[in-house]
Amino acid sequence: xxxxxxxxxxxxxxxxxxxxxxxxxxxxxxxxxxxxxxxxxxxxxxxxxxxxxxxxxxxxxxxxxxxxxxxxxxxxxxxxxxxxxxxxxxxxxxxxxxxxxxxxxxxxxxxxxxxxxxxxxxxxxxxxxxxxxxxxxxxxxxxxxxxxxxxxxxxxxxxxxxxxxxxxxxxxxxxxxxxxxxxxxxxxxxxxxxxxxxxxxxxxxxxxxxxxxxxxxxxxxxxxxxxxxxxxxxxxxxxxxxxxxxxxxxxxxxxxxxxxxxxxxxxxxxxxxxxxxxxxxxxxxxxxxxxxxxxxxxxxxxxxxxxxxxxxxxxxxxxxxxxxxxxxxxxxxxxxxxxxxxxxxxxxxxxxxxxxxxxxxxxxxxxxxxxxxxxxxxxxxxxxxxxxxxxxxxxxxxxxxxxxxxxxxxxxxxxxxxxxxxxxxxxxxxxxxxxxxxxxxxxxxxxxxxxxxxxxxxxxxxxxxxxxxxxxxxxxxxxxxxxxxxxxxxxxxxxxxxxxxxxxxxxxxxxxxxxxxxxxxxxxxxxxxxxxxxxxxxxxxxxxxxxxxxxxxxxxxxxxxx
Amino acid sequence: xxxxxxxxxxxxxxxxxxxxxxxxxxxxxxxxxxxxxxxxxxxxxxxxxxxxxxxxxxxxxxxxxxxxxxxxxxxxxxxxxxxxxxxxxxxxxxxxxxxxxxxxxxxxxxxxxxxxxxxxxxxxxxxxxxxxxxxxxxxxxxxxxxxxxxxxxxxxxxxxxxxxxxxxxxxxxxxxxxxxxxxxxxxxxxxxxxxxxxxxxxxxxxxxxxxxxxxxxxxxxxxxxxxxxxxxxxxxxxxxxxxxxxxxxxxxxxxxxxxxxxxxxxxxxxxxxxxxxxxxxxxxxxxxxxxxxxxxxxxxxxxxxxxxxxxxxxxxxxxxxxxxxxxxxxxxxxxxxxxxxxxxxxxxxxxxxxxxxxxxxxx
Numbered sequence: 001x002x003x004x005x006x007x008x009x010x011x012x013x014x015x016x017x018x019x020x021x022x023x024x025x026x027x028x029x030x031x032x033x034x035x036x037x038x039x040x041x042x043x044x045x046x047x048x049x050x051x052x053x054x055x056x057x058x059x060x061x062x063x064x065x066x067x068x069x070x071x072x073x074x075x076x077x078x079x080x081x082x083x084x085x086x087x088x089x090x091x092x093x094x095x096x097x098x099x100x101x102x103x104x105x106x107x108x109x110x111x112x113x114x115x116x117x118x119x120x121x122x123x124x125x126x127x128x129x130x131x132x133x134x135x136x137x138x139x140x141x142x143x144x145x146x147x148x149x150x151x152x153x154x155x156x157x158x159x160x161x162x163x164x165x166x167x168x169x170x171x172x173x174x175x176x177x178x179x180x181x182x183x184x185x186x187x188x189x190x191x192x193x194x195x196x197x198x199x200x201x202x203x204x205x206x207x208x209x210x211x212x213x214x215x216x217x218x219x220x221x222x223x224x225x226x227x228x229x230x231x232x233x234x235x236x237x238x239x240x241x242x243x244x245x246x247x248x249x250x251x252x253x254x255x256x257x258x259x260x261x262x263x264x265x266x267x268x269x270x271x272x273x274x275x276x277x278x279x280x281x282x283x284x285x286x287x288x289x290x291x292x293x294x295x296x297x298x299x300x301x302x303x304x305x306x307x308x309x310x311x312x313x314x315x316x317x318x319x320x321x322x323x324x325x326x327x328x329x330x331x332x333x334x335x336x337x338x339x340x341x342x343x344x345x346x347x348x349x350x351x352x353x354x355x356x357x358x359x360x361x362x363x364x365x366x367x368x369x370x371x372x373x374x375x376x377x378x379x380x381x382x383x384x385x386x387x388x389x390x391x392x393x394x395x396x397x398x399x400x401x402x403x404x405x406x407x408x409x410x411x412x413x414x415x416x417x418x419x420x421x422x423x424x425x426x427x428x429x430x431x432x433x434x435x436x437x438x439x440x441x442x443x444x445x446x447x448x449x450x451x452x453x454x455x456x457x458x459x460x461x462x463x464x465x466x467x468x469x470x471x472x473x474x475x476x477x478x479x480x481x482x483x484x485x486x487x488x489x490x491x492x493x494x495x496x497x498x499x500x501x502x503x504x505x506x507x508x509x510x511x512x513x514x515x516x517x518x519x520x521x522x523x524x525x526x527x528x529x530x531x532x533x534x535x536x537x538x539x540x541x542x543x544x545x546x547x548x549x550x551x552x553x554x555x556x557x558x559x560x561x562x
Numbered sequence: 563x564x565x566x567x568x569x570x571x572x573x574x575x576x577x578x579x580x581x582x583x584x585x586x587x588x589x590x591x592x593x594x595x596x597x598x599x600x601x602x603x604x605x606x607x608x609x610x611x612x613x614x615x616x617x618x619x620x621x622x623x624x625x626x627x628x629x630x631x632x633x634x635x636x637x638x639x640x641x642x643x644x645x646x647x648x649x650x651x652x653x654x655x656x657x658x659x660x661x662x663x664x665x666x667x668x669x670x671x672x673x674x675x676x677x678x679x680x681x682x683x684x685x686x687x688x689x690x691x692x693x694x695x696x697x698x699x700x701x702x703x704x705x706x707x708x709x710x711x712x713x714x715x716x717x718x719x720x721x722x723x724x725x726x727x728x729x730x731x732x733x734x735x736x737x738x739x740x741x742x743x744x745x746x747x748x749x750x751x752x753x754x755x756x757x758x759x760x761x762x763x764x765x766x767x768x769x770x771x772x773x774x775x776x777x778x779x780x781x782x783x784x785x786x787x788x789x790x791x792x793x794x795x796x797x798x799x800x801x802x803x804x805x806x807x808x809x810x811x812x813x814x815x816x817x818x819x820x821x822x823x824x825x826x827x828x829x830x831x832x833x834x835x836x837x838x839x840x841x842x843x844x845x846x847x848x849x850x851x852x853x854x855x856x857x858x859x860x861x862x863x864x865x866x867x868x869x870x871x872x873x874x875x876x877x878x879x880x881x882x883x884x885x886x887x888x889x890x891x892x893x894x895x896x897x898x899x900x901x902x903x904x905x906x907x908x909x910x911x912x913x914x915x916x917x918x919x920x921x922x923x924x925x
Contacts, residue, residue, distance in 0.1 A: 144786035151740045151785045153709040302710050335702045490840035492811030507633050515640035522673050
């Protein structure tokens, strides 16, 4: 368009050596103080038809140049009161469009108050600057989008973040539709500048062309343009009242996992999507899709883990048939919630029957050990009716473990617990496990003398039970060796040991069972500081201190020991 | 509003009766008192915050003054806990969740769960869906819970300043996944300055203020900016915290050796007494590490004057702390911030008067 060659040329004056500028490839115009063109070179004449000697600038060049000329003249001939020389001062340049291109015009002073305008085509540079700033903005946006989208593994939050980003940068209204969950479509809407709205809609995705395919993640489809009038009502957010101009439906690529669809709406007042904006929207959709599918996979995996984990988590203990029970558990690995230690309390068929308490330790830690604790726990639950015969329970369990494919063995303590009057009667059997401890009202601590073989290693086992009675305020503590073998202390490398455990328990005379558990756990945790440790489990069995026996079946107790 | 809100008297009587029941270890009586008050129309939130919270504060104060022993303190907390459980089942406290979802948790290794429990109950009463994760929640558990639950905000409680580094990890962890954090508890200082330092989105001095701040809405963390943990605490660049925290056990051992050389009386200590002394030194080093983490001289000085109070209540002179501080200062002489803090705390200790705040120590 700016081609100069081959165009008719208007040359004013002879082409002397000093007038070589007339051949320059850049448009040059000389105009006098009254705005009349004195001379224009070939390039100028080619660019602006009519820009020839004698023509008025006002009629032959774009307004911005004519106006700049006027200012340059005023600048060159200052009012009389302006003192001093101004010849050295550069005149201010101007710029503006000529036809479809953009020029920069630099003025210099000619003779007799003339101004010479040197024009440079800046179209390319300006386009490059424009493109650069657009790219910078987009890169900034994509970095921001990545930061925001990668932050959460929560599906709702990811959907909200996606529509908020899209509504702020790409469209007037952004909608994400996620693949259906239980027959309904999770939808997130964002209208620019408003809060995100999340809803569950029972709607048919095929009511919007391309939506079903996008939700299935297959077959791959390019972004689809649809007529705003085709947009089903359930997709229209409540806050957007304006008429819809352009609508584009883009599938969110989930890399094998359906991630949903992104729908962008622009009002009639807003320019429709340009091809480069569409490419950009796809770049954004790729990031959003990756984040959404990661969140979806995480939530699915988490749901599976939760379900499988449910029976492996230590149970929450509470008062049962007039006996206080409290348990505490700390797995070896900080990030884990289960490990190789376990405990359970199985109530007898009626309040007059003994409950079976079990606390044990499967060799090893982590999930593998936890899986075996699950088997042992359910086996023991089934054996609860034999609560009066610990030897038989252990034999059956031993047989069952030997017959399983697990090669791990376990140690444990069984306790049959029955309240009689104010007392709690205990029958305890250790199977290769540290002996239970009892703290008496006077603070003395006794080891319960029971011992036996560990379980799951040898075809035949033996065990010796022991009996004890708890008076009100006394507590029996079952624990795993994670406590006694906790290494730490103020100097960092000492074992917590049985003596320290006994001393700690001695301070727990006459405490409620959960306070005993809390105190021992706290001391062990302080002992460990932040050091590594084995799984740690403990169960406290307490004879309630209260003398309010009348309340046992009364209204009060039932209300808060649910 | 119930009449109990305008007149403080019924609650004052309840407070006194409940104190007697809790220290008398009569949990049935304690539960009856609280449930009776609710039956009588008392406002559940007032019972939680104007009866049970002060009760718990009194338990702490009585322990500090050596009028309750540790076991009694545990027993009182256990009973209070059960009473809160009973209260939560009373029909008067049933509130349908209509607001958003809040996760309430204690910082890792923080055992004092009651303040957080009270907040959880208050938020539930006010109509929030509350996930109460309890005491000492490891940060990975908290984060996993937030990913799964999509909570709108986290309320994080910490009473021990030594848990501030862990609190910082938890705060930045939550914020990094886009969940704003409100913090509370004594660890953050009476004016919440450590909450600001660690970049919490809000701080509340008590449960009512926390509930108010949550209902006003917390500003969400700016994920786009990609904030780094170290940006909050540029002073960590000197690595003093890291070195002191990592070498903690070594430092304790060396200080103990120094003390044994300096104090002939220690030669006759039993193994248990020696261990107690080592624990005390370890405690001092832990607080020093926390003060280094926050670059907060006052945190360390306040801990020492508090320790002096506790010792005074047990008839141990505050000056017995001085040799340990001096030994620590000579062990850490190459660490300028540690030396500064030890010096400041030493001066506060020298000026300590058992019946009041030491002169020169700002409140």
